[in-house]
Amino acid sequence: MPEDGVQSPGYSAASDMLLLARLLQFSDSTLPVGSFAFSNGLESAVQTGVVTCPEDLLQFVEVVLRQAAHMDGVAALHAHRAISRGDFAAVLEADQALWDSRIGAEQHMMLARMGKKLAELALRFDEFPVVRQWLAAIRDNATPGCFPVGQALALAHLGATEAQVFVVHQYSVAAMMLSAAVRLMRIDHLDTQRILFVVQNRAPGDYEDVRELSLDEMSGFAPVFDVLVAHHVKAHVRLFMN
Incomplete structure (x- = not known):
């Protein structure tokens, strides 16, 4: 950006790229x-x-994405808005609210381990001052460090909109599950990529459904999913942590 503040030709395009x-x-x-x-x-x-089968997998991923939108997505949106107005206390509030809403030790493990690793990774890339502050709070046991909140903070620093943060998070959830599917069932990468392509159609509608929700309105009514998460804790043979 020139010193006089006038945007030079191509500046916006370069930034967007x-x-x-x-x-x-x-x-x-x-x-x-x-x-x-x-x-x-x-x-x-x-x-x-x-x-x-692949169609069962498609339906299961869609259920999980809907639940993620109404829980993780809401927390990520609130964290993005909070840091955009410089309210770090509200970031911690969103972090704790998501932690309290998730059921099960393994869900908590997933949120916290991935959140902390994301923060540590981001700080290898760049300064990310707010991510550094958040990581310090995690290490001081002042906040749980949920992965969607870390995504919101890192991407906000990069200039992402809240809608972009939401899409990145939902994509991450789907990609994680479909990567696991290749190791768990008879399915190939062509089918998992087809499913990934299809489930992304949910993103605009899910965003509109949750964008006005408060932290108190976070919900994830998916009883079969919750039972499966509980079942996994006692499973005799496991490839994954959850």
């Missing part, structure tokens, strides 16, 4: 935040026969 590249990096399934260790309930769904 760089932001898109960063968003792709932060949504990449190879991002080393530990997502490979979790199946988000899919392992038990396969073991118990809830998911047996």
Whole structure:
């Protein structure tokens, strides 16, 4: 940006291109935040026969995405808005609210491990002052450090809108589960990519459904999913942490 504040030709396009590249990096399934260790309930769904074929998998991923939108997505939106107005206390409020809304030790493990790893990774990339502050709060046991909140903080620093944060989070959830599916059932990468393409159609509608919700309105009514998560804790054979 020139010193006089006048945007030079091509500046906006270049900024948009760089932001898109960063968003792709932060949504990449190879991002080393530990997502490979979790199946988000899919392992038990396969073991118990809830998911047996690609169409079952599509429906299961859609259920989980809907639940994620109404819980993780709401927290991420509130965290993005909070940090955009410089209210770090409200970031911690969103973090704790999501933690309190999630059921089960393994869900908590997933949120916290991936959240902390994301913060540590982001700080290897750049300064990310708010992420550094959030990581310090995690290490002081002042906040749980939920992954969607970390995504919101890192992407807000990069200039992402709240809608972009929401899409990146939902994509991450789907990609994590479909990556696990290849190791858990008879399915190939062509089918998982088809499913990923289809479920992304949910993003605009899910965003509109949750964008006005308060933290108190976070909800995730998916009883089969909750039972499967509980089942996984006692499973005799496990490839994934959940």
